Amino acid sequence: MSDASFIRLFTHEVARLLAALESETGAVRERVITDAVQAAMFLDEPDASRAHHILGRLEAGQSEAADELAALTRELARREGDAAEPPPASGRIFDTEETRTLRSFFRDEVHEHLERVIGDLAELGPEGPDRHGFDELLRLTHLLKGSAGTVGLPVFADAAHRLEEALARSRGGTLPWSLELGERVVEIIDALLAYVDAVESPAARRAATAELELRAAALDRLSGGELTAAPGPAAPESGRFSAEAAASVVVAEPGDHRRRPTTHVLRVDPRRIDRLMDGVGELTFDRTRIERRVGEIELQSEGLARLGGALRRAIAALAASPDAAAAAAELSAIETDLCAQIAAVRDSAAALIDDAQTLRRTTADLQRGLTGIRMQSAAALFERLAPRVRAMARAEGKRVKLQLQGGDTEFDRAVAEQVSDALVQLLRNAVAHGIEPADQRRQAGKPELGVITLAARGEGESVAIDVVDDGAGLDTPALRQRLIELGAWSRERAETESDDEVLRAVFFSNVSSKPSAGLLAGRGVGLGAVRETVARLGGEIRLSSSPGQGTTFTVLLPLTTAVASALLFKVAGNVYAVPNVNVVETAMIETSGPAIPTHLRIRSDPVPLILLHALLGAEIPGDARTVPAVVIEYLGRRLAFTCDKIVGPREIVVKSLGPLLSSMSLYAGGTVSGSGKVQLILDPATLVRLAFPSIEIDQSVKADRHLPGATPTPRERGPRVLIVDDSLTVRETLSRALERAGFAVDSAADGAEAWDRLVSSRYDALVTDLEMPALDGFELIERIRAGAAADLPIVVITSRATDTNRARAAALGVKDLLAKPVSPRRLAKILGE
Amino acid sequence: VTPVPTAPPLISGVVNFGGGIVPVVEIAAILAGATQPRLACRGESAVLVEIDEVRAAVRLDAVLEVTTLRREGELWTGAGGGPIQLIDPRDMIARARSLLGGESTTR
Numbered sequence: 001m002s003d004a005s006f007i008r009l010f011t012h013e014v015a016r017l018l019a020a021l022e023s024e025t026g027a028v029r030e031r032v033i034t035d036a037v038q039a040a041m042f043l044d045e046p047d048a049s050r051a052h053h054i055l056g057r058l059e060a061g062q063s064e065a066a067d068e069l070a071a072l073t074r075e076l077a078r079r080e081g082d083a084a085e086p087p088p089a090s091g092r093i094f095d096t097e098e099t100r101t102l103r104s105f106f107r108d109e110v111h112e113h114l115e116r117v118i119g120d121l122a123e124l125g126p127e128g129p130d131r132h133g134f135d136e137l138l139r140l141t142h143l144l145k146g147s148a149g150t151v152g153l154p155v156f157a158d159a160a161h162r163l164e165e166a167l168a169r170s171r172g173g174t175l176p177w178s179l180e181l182g183e184r185v186v187e188i189i190d191a192l193l194a195y196v197d198a199v200e201s202p203a204a205r206r207a208a209t210a211e212l213e214l215r216a217a218a219l220d221r222l223s224g225g226e227l228t229a230a231p232g233p234a235a236p237e238s239g240r241f242s243a244e245a246a247a248s249v250v251v252a253e254p255g256d257h258r259r260r261p262t263t264h265v266l267r268v269d270p271r272r273i274d275r276l277m278d279g280v281g282e283l284t285f286d287r288t289r290i291e292r293r294v295g296e297i298e299l300q301s302e303g304l305a306r307l308g309g310a311l312r313r314a315i316a317a318l319a320a321s322p323d324a325a326a327a328a329a330e331l332s333a334i335e336t337d338l339c340a341q342i343a344a345v346r347d348s349a350a351a352l353i354d355d356a357q358t359l360r361r362t363t364a365d366l367q368r369g370l371t372g373i374r375m376q377s378a379a380a381l382f383e384r385l386a387p388r389v390r391a392m393a394r395a396e397g398k399r400v401k402l403q404l405q406g407g408d409t410e411f412d413r414a415v416a417e418q419v420s421d422a423l424v425q426l427l428r429n430a431v432a433h434g435i436e437p438a439d440q441r442r443q444a445g446k447p448e449l450g451v452i453t454l455a456a457r458g459e460g461e462s463v464a465i466d467v468v469d470d471g472a473g474l475d476t477p478a479l480r481q482r483l484i485e486l487g488a489w490s491r492e493r494a495e496t497e498s499d500d501e502v503l504r505a506v507f508f509s510n511v512s513s514k515p516s517a518g519l520l521a522g523r524g525v526g527l528g529a530v531r532e533t534v535a536r537l538g539g540e541i542r543l544s545s546s547p548g549q550g551t552t553f554t555v556l557l558p559l560t561t562a563v564a565s566a567l568l569f570k571v572a573g574n575v576y577a578v579p580n581v582n583v584v585e586t587a588m589i590e591t592s593g594p595a596i597p598t599h600l601r602i603r604s605d606p607v608p609l610i611l612l613h614a615l616l617g618a619e620i621p622g623d624a625r626t627v628p629a630v631v632i633e634y635l636g637r638r639l640a641f642t643c644d645k646i647v648g649p650r651e652i653v654v655k656s657l658g659p660l661l662s663s664m665s666l667y668a669g670g671t672v673s674g675s676g677k678v679q680l681i682l683d684p685a686t687l688v689r690l691a692f693p694s695i696e697i698d699q700s701v702k703a704d705r706h707l708p709g710a711t712p713t714p715r716e717r718g719p720r721v722l723i724v725d726d727s728l729t730v731r732e733t734l735s736r737a738l739e740r741a742g743f744a745v746d747s748a749a750d751g752a753e754a755w756d757r758l759v760s761s762r763y764d765a766l767v768t769d770l771e772m773p774a775l776d777g778f779e780l781i782e783r784i785r786a787g788a789a790a791d792l793p794i795v796v797i798t799s800r801a802t803d804t805n806r807a808r809a810a811a812l813g814v815k816d817l818l819a820k821p822v823s824p825r826r827l828a829k830i831l832g833e
Numbered sequence: 834v835t836p837v838p839t840a841p842p843l844i845s846g847v848v849n850f851g852g853g854i855v856p857v858v859e860i861a862a863i864l865a866g867a868t869q870p871r872l873a874c875r876g877e878s879a880v881l882v883e884i885d886e887v888r889a890a891v892r893l894d895a896v897l898e899v900t901t902l903r904r905e906g907e908l909w910t911g912a913g914g915g916p917i918q919l920i921d922p923r924d925m926i927a928r929a930r931s932l933l934g935g936e937s938t939t940r
Contacts, residue, residue, distance in 0.1 A: 278853075574835060574836065615838070615839070616838035616839070617838045617839070618838075655853060655854050656854070657847065657854055657856065658854060658855065658856060658887065658888055658889075659886070659887045659930070660844070660856045660858070660887055660889060660926075660929060660930060660933060661837065661840070661844070661847070661856050661933070663933055664837070664839065664840060664933075666838075666839055667837070669854075670835075670847060670854045672849045672854070676849050677835060677849065678835040678847045678848060678849050678854050679835065680835065680837065680847070782931070783931060786931055
């Protein structure tokens with residue numbers, strides 16, 4: 001049984017073909033036959049073979065085959081009508097690894113083309129696209145429709161087909177271009193983009209399919225229904241139109257008009273590149289080894305030279321005594337040999353030095369080249385975010401213009417992918433809470449159209465991304481009040497700290513995550529998570545705000561994560577590293593006094609000093625009168641730590657310590673030295689946390705709770721729920737629904753992240769998916785049950801609500817197991833109990 | 834072996850294996866539970882295990898031989914014929930993970 005959507009697609013192509021047979025010749029004919037052959041490929045056997053057979057004869061010039069083709073489409077249409085239920089859109093060609101890979105390419109392709117289309121549409125005036133514009137639109141839509149079929153996405157193909165219909169009709173004049181049509185077109189394109197993003201997650205895909213159907217239906221209504229989808233060959237109306245659509249495809253052949261330069265995208269599996277990067281790492285170590293060997297040879301040749309000198313002196317001494325003349329001659333011969341040998345060693349040393357230099361150049365080139373492959377332009381990331389912003393603005397009922405700047409700034413693809421969610425969070429904040437409602441903006445004398453700017457720029461070894469809104473800005477007096485209410489700050493501190501310090505506090509967890517916080521409603525939701533994501537990538541985040549003018553978030557990210565510049569130092573005989581970007585300076589501390597000071601004075605500022613020796617279980621050598629200290633800065637905080645010896649700056653290849661040690665927050669990873677020894681990299685974020693315990697608001701809140709005499713914090717906030725699911729769509733829909741239901745919600749993308757959160761803050765309930773990367777749902781629950789939070793209420797949401805899973809969940813004391821898609825209302829009700 | 838300060842006793846350090854970093858796991862400490870004082874291994878041998886993409890070097894006193902075991906009822910026997918206690922590395926890694934889970938964070 002062929003899939004209904006594919007039958008529809010095939011029927012449409014046949015209708016076009018039959019119309020073209022009557023009026024067209026040559027290239028157009030060939031083109032429409034090819035299209036039909038392509039569409040036939042998605043039919044099931046034996047339909048596909050039959051269709052191909054007939055089309056083959058048609059191509060060979062046997063025009064009577066046209067009737068058979070018409071008969072076939074009628075038969076297919078009848079069978080489609082007979083089937084009470086369409087077969088599920090899964091199974092047949094969906095599950096192979098190859099299809100998955102293909103679909104990820106398709107996803108890139110769709111983004112590449114449709115983002116550009118959206119950009120073009122945004123610049124259009126009320127008169128709509130010109131002829132070339134329409135041609136280009138039709139060409140791309142048609143192209144994507146075909147590709148969608150190839151990768152087994154009939155829903156996408158069908159919607160693209162309906163978009164193509166509307167566009168063709170508008171181009172032909174039957175459907176005059178209007179602002180409304182433009183809006184519908186943008187909406188369906190956004191829905192297409194959302195669909196390709198959601199396609200790998202069954203639940204998200206269902207949601208995206210529904211949305212797509214909705215948008216396509218809206219477009220159909222505007223364009224007056226789908227005429228060509230009616231089965232049967234060539235109703236005159238549809239025939240004429242279809243021929244026109246076909247012609248437009250041909251017009252868009254290259255050469256004759258101003259097509260935009262297409263960006264050539266190199267698609268490389270990141271894992272492959274990671275392996276190459278490892279290779280480069282090895283090369284670097286080889287270089288170090290060679291250089292050491294060269295050093296050895298040089299030493300040897302020096303020794304030889306000394307030996308030669310000694311021999312010469314001995315010869316001279318012997319020559320002074322006549323008896324030894326013969327011996328002297330012999331010695332002299334040895335000296336000659338020795339000299340020759342010395343020269344040889346010198347030569348080989350010189351050659352080795354050359355080799356090493358070549359190797360150094362090669363590795364540098366390799367590193368640059370590979371880093372280049374990993375690079376992605378900011379535009380690619382921004383264009384993926386733009387439709388999200390438009391969707392958010394629609395959802396919030398706000399008029400927002402998104403400005404993109406610095407699209408040609410490049411940064412690491414891996415960084416771009418990971419930071420994307422964080423940027424979405426910042427953009428959501430800007431749309432929902434930064435930009436004021438239209439009436440407020442009018443009152444403030446601002447234009448109703450809010451402007452959000454997403455700008456990237458290079459800043460030395462970092463890339464800075466600004467998310468700027470021209471909204472009301474943050475209300476720092478209210479924030480101070482919130483900090484007091486939460487018990488995070490004392491009244492005195494809240495009254496005396498600088499505005500900067502108050503803004504910084506926004507990132508540390510729950511300052512404003514309370515749903516009923518009025519002025520700050522939701523303003524801080526997820527900012528803690530954003531900060532953590534950015535910190536994990538080795539970057540940092542800054543916030544500035546001016547009342548009435550707007551808010552600016554700046555995310556600073558390292559250019560690349562693979563090779564980093566680090567400062568190496570020794571403690572107790574072992575070499576450690578810190579990222580060089582965080583190093584401010586090094587200093588010497590006097591240890592002659594009885595105690596090591598708790599603070600250093602760097603210029604005029606006091607900087608807290610961490611006894612790294614103590615932290616690493618070592619001691620400062622008793623005889624040391626001074627020890628070196630390293631001053632680092634992270635998130636605007638400075639601190640110093642002690643060490644035994646500073647080794648110096650090095651380029652290092654950062655490696656993970658592996659899943660077993662991932663919970664050790666003191667280390668950001670490790671690197672392997674030239675001699676093959678592992679060196680640990682300290683995490684500046686953890687050092688800052690240790691030096692400034694007061695900024696960990698989570699813990700101070702917890703402390704309050706356990707102190708019997710402490711003033712109870714006035715909190716009318718709802719219970720805290722942690723949602724764990726690897727699908728962003730699920731996280732978002734459930735978060736929003738639960739927030740509306742009065743819960744304070746955090747989310748995590750996998751079990752490992754969830755565990756981190758559970759360890760660092762307290763939750764009243766957990767909602768988790770089962771199948772997730774890093775640490776799956778059951779492993780997470782087992783870990784929770786084994787640990788302190790043995791009685792935490794847990795609800796499992798899963799697409800696999802099998803009896804086995806239910807039994808396992810029940811054995812682990814899971815409160816409930818819900819099959820996806822989960823009704824948010826039902827979930828809220830269960831959590832409410 | 835590079836020591837990892839602040840790690841629980843079951844991790845005695847990390848080593849470089851083929852350019853990657855692998856934690857060295859003390860099997861004695863795992864078997865005893867993380868709360869026990871470290872039971873020192875005398876030997877410098879280790880077996881490298883990889884299970885579900887988790888790699889670990891498990892330190893041993895000595896590797897006696899690499900052999901094929903035979904099953905006799907509930908028991909496994911080696912080439913010499915005597916019963917041999919079998920350790921499931923998957924279970925061992927799972928235990929190590931759960932022991933490492935929360936306690937080692939310095940937060």
